[in-house]
Structure formats: structure tokens, C-alpha cells
Amino acid sequence: MMESVKCLIVGSGPAGFTAAIYTSRANLQPVLYEGIQPGGQLTTTTEIENFPGYPEGVDGTQLMADLKQQAQRFGADIRFGIITRVDLSSRPFHVVVDGEKEIEAETLIVATGATAKYLGLPSESKYKGMGVSACATCDGFFYRKKDVAVVGGGDTACEEATYLASLCRQVYLIVRKPFLRASKAMQQRVLGTPNIKVLFEHNTAEVLGDENGVTGARLRHNDGTEQTIDISGFFLAIGHHPNTELFADQLALDEEGYIRTEPGTSKTSVEGVFAAGDVQDPHYRQAITAAGSGCKAALDCERFLLSQTK
Template identity: 50%
Template sequence: MSTTHTTRMLILGSGPAGLSAAIYGARAGMAPIVVQGMQPGGQLMTTTDVENYPGFRDVIQGPWLMEQMQAQAEHVGTRMLWDQIVSVDLSRRPFRLTGDGGDVYEGDVLVIATGAQAKWLGLDSEKLLQGKGVSACATCDGFFYRGKKVVVIGGGNTAVEEALYLTNHSQDVTLIHRRDSLRAERILQERLFAHPNITVLWNKTVDRFVGAGDPAVLVGLDLKDTLTGEISHIAADGGFVAIGHKPATELFKDHLELDADGYIRVETGSTRTAIPGVFACGDVMDKTYRQAVTAAGTGCMAALDAERFLAEADFEAQRERVDA
């Protein structure tokens, strides 16, 4: 038998954005329900060392941080439910989400915090060495490669920005691109080519990430020439895959306004979407920063925006009853 779950604040997604929204929403008396999806805890559940989240002097583990956030959210009154949402109805309030088992989730407001996933190359060796030298976020992990040799794979804005950022930590940065020209904006290309610590390898794809040691860590990459098929090797301590991100917005593409890259559009300076009462926070609406702390910040914003929306809606409803 299917069950209908109702709440004032319904949150989809349980990463830093969703759980921060839940903490603020619970403390405001909205008794939020968080529906966790395929990856409870978000991308931090696949991150090992975290050194840039405020409040912790020593390196912490991503999964531990998310466990603490969830425990805090539950402690102040959040209900955590696991389901895979397959359809949404945003045509009227309360908003309705339906899970793959038939359960229905209704909320007077909806906070979307489904996040985004980094695009990977899809190599077995890449998966094996993720968090052990292979990363998809230079801003998150570049600090761990101070004074070491690093490579960046990609040719768009993200790749060029990551390569430039890594020069803050490394004197030896190599950009690997499968074509003979970059797709990045011209001004970024000019900065890249002018930087003395960046080398570009053209017409190369990654054939294999090479690990060594026990446990294995990245020591280099085997590259394949896209023109000749020749295999070469480059030594590296860190490898950063920078071929873009994909926001988890499939459920909402026919319901909310998305930008050209699939991110949910929100009003500037807020988390409000085009539908009153629906809010978006975290990486599902932020393609610029994509950090745990910025996701948490927008989660706070979403909860405050939702609280104000409900207060105004309740006031209007009460006034209508009085007038009647």
C-alpha cells in the first residue's frame, strides 16, 4: 500500500544544500521532510579528505561531515525518508512528488537540492583511483598537491579555469586535450597560454590512470594520440577530470525554467524559481562555485525564502477568511 507523506516544507536532496535547508526549516517550525535520492549525502559521500569546510581545524572525511549534518537535521526535527522520485506535480499547492514505489510526498513549499554530478571519462582505472590522486574538483583538492606535478583533462572553460587555479599550488601543470584547439573563452585561453607553469598536450586522450603502491595512488597517466594511436606516458601526482558537470534536473525540465546547461534558473540574489513556493539551492542552480560551503549557504537561503513565502501565504489566507 502506498503512503502519502505531508509537510509544510518538502526537500528533495540530502547534500549540504538540502540538509542546511532542513536545519533552518526545522528550527523555524516547518517540520521538513527530506527525500533522499540515489546518492544520499550528495557528492561529499564520495569525497575523502575535506580541508576547506569552515569550523574544522584538521582534515575531515566527506561522509563523516554528511553524517553529522544529517544527525543535526534530525535532532532539530527533520524527517529523513529514502525514495527515488519518478514524477512531480508543480501545477498547484501542495506540490506533489511521487516515488517509484507509489508513495506520495506533499509539501506547501518545495526545496529542490538535487545537486549536480561531475562528468567522468568512464575508465575503470579512473574509478579505482578516485580520491587517490584522481579528482573532479581542483578547488576542493588542489591544496593537497602543493609542489607536485598535476594534470587537467579537458578543453572548455572548466578545464582552463582549473589549470589556472592549480598554478597556485603547483609549478608543473599540464592540460591534456583531445583536440588541437580549446573550446574555452578567448580571454581564458590567453591567460592559459601566457602562464609559464602550464603545458598543453594536444590531441591526447587518457587511456589509463596508472596507480602504484599499497594502497594504490596515482603516479601517472597513459595517453593515446588521437591522430596516430600512439601510447605515451606522463608522470603525475594528481589528475583532475574537468569535462563539465550535469545537474540533476531531468524531473523538472518540463516544469521549471532551466538554462542552456540544464541548471534551474532562480531570481538573482535568491533561491526563488519561476513557480511561487518552489525554491532551488546548491549545485542544481549554481554552476559557478560548486562548493559544499556555498551549497550550504544557498540551502539556508532557500529555507529563509520558504519561511517568508509561507508567512505571507498564511497571512493572506487568514485575511481572506476574515473578509469572508
């Protein structure tokens, strides 16, 4: 038996839950599927200090639990499950959950997020959230006056290194190539910052640590020699991967795979499909900007449904 819903939300980070809060209050009876990582990227971080309204900071998992509860309070139907197939060629859209359950949706809000790229070292996953981080603006504050390392040679890595240099004692920038890929202005800023040391032609062999977290990193130069650096924080800045595989041949994506939205709106290339959060935002990638775009998507969705009933 096919289920029909007015508004289907895919993804359960700040964007998805905020969209659920707004669409529930607009009486659109939204159904939200939490996806592979219920609560999104924030559940992999510990303390969040920059989300407005929490003067003492808040645990990432707690913040997502609060948002979920708020959406449920207004009647959002939040379900555990993964969307495995979508057909956006005609409305209502056809969606398959967990390979078997079929849903018809009048509108769709895509909030599937993005995943930070990691090096894939066992030691890196071991210390994730204990000194290993993929977001300097989220976690840099915890490493004031300490030594840290940033991995990457592009604009993001240089930005993160410069940001951390304003807080930390020493920042090592670990670059695989013999040069930086970042823009000239970013390169000059990094090379002109006295407490950033760029280690060209180095790869991370292992992240070192103890029961309290990261203590260092073992680096391997391209010539085979190794050295160990003492650090308390290890930041990845080698890019993000938007979770858009499901929509690859159905929605317009940019070169990096992010969903393209009409400037200033959450509208995608398909009428009735809206995108919110990191899945359409390669620039800011913050919980608060994701929440804001979830609000936009909900309002755009509500207006679209109203225009259909006239």
C-alpha cells in the first residue's frame, strides 16, 4: 500500500529538523527520515560553543535531541530509515525507503548533508572527537595556546590554519605536495604567519595519543624519512563530500556534487524539491547556517503548496 505525504524531509541534521519544526507548525504534517547518521555530523562532535542560545555550550548529540523533540512537539513524524531510491520525474514524487516501503510525496526537502573527508587511518578514527576534528571553527577554541596540525594544501586548509594560528601556540600545516594549491592571497597569508610551519611533501602515517586524546602525529616525508610532532589537535581540511548520490541524475549539481539552488532560495532544478543545509552549501557549513536554510526550505515549501491549491 503506497503512503501519500504532503512534505517529505530527508536528513536529520539542523537543516532537516528545523524544516520539520516549521512545516509541522504550518500544518503540512511532515514525515522526516533520519538517514544513515541520525542527528547528522554534529553527533560526532562533543561540545558546541558557537550555537546561539547555549551560553554554557551544548553537547552535539544533546543539541540534535533538543531539535528533534521540538519538531515532534509540533507533530512531525520522525522515522528511522534510509531513502534508497527517488524518482523526481513527475509529481507526486516517488520515494522508496529501505528498499521496500513506497511513498508518494507532494514536496521533498533534501537535507542529507555532507561528509568530511578523512585520511582513512585507524588511529584517526580512534581519536575522532578526542583531538581529531574536521572543523576548526567548531573546535579550535578548545586548543588555545596549544600546538595543533592541519592537513591539506587548499584554500580551506589555509583558512583553518590561519584561524587556528590566532588561537594556538604553533600550527603545523601538513601538505602532501611540494606546493600549496590555495589562492595566492591565502598562500601569502599562511607563509606570512609566524606561528604556522608548513611541512611540504609530508603525509600522516599515524595519529598518536593516549586515553585523554591526541598527543602527536608521525609524519612521513616523500623521501621516506619520518618525524614525530607533538600536538593536541589534528584537523582535517581535505574537503567535504556532499551526500547527493541519490539525486545525481535528477537534480542539477555543481562540479563538486553540491545541489544547485536558485540564489536566495532553497529551490532546486525540480519544482517542488527544496534543498537545505550542507548538501547545498560548500561555503559556510555551520549548524546555524544549516538551521537557517532549513527554515527557508520549509517556507518555500509551504508557499509552493499554497500556490498549487489555488
